[in-house]
Amino acid sequence: MKRNLSNLDRGVRAVVGVLLIALYAMGTLSGTLGLVLAILGGVFLVTAAVAFCPLYLPFKFSTFK
DSSP: OOOOOOHHHHHHHHHHHHHHHHHHHHTSSOHHHHHHHHHHHHHHHHHHHHTOOGGGTTTTOOOOO
16 A cells, blocks of 8 residues: 555544544544544544555545655
8 A cells, every 4th residue: 555645644543533432432423423433533543653645546646745
């Protein structure tokens, strides 16, 4: 996998991921929507950790210079 996320993009994804998971864990987000957003937060954390977003590939998009 070739890196396609900049450090800023990774940081934003990590913060949003932690925030979504924390809101679900605290009960602020609940139900099906809360679960979906918590899973999305987990995906954000994984993509931030590996510096690669598979959704960028089809569009040949990269924030990494």
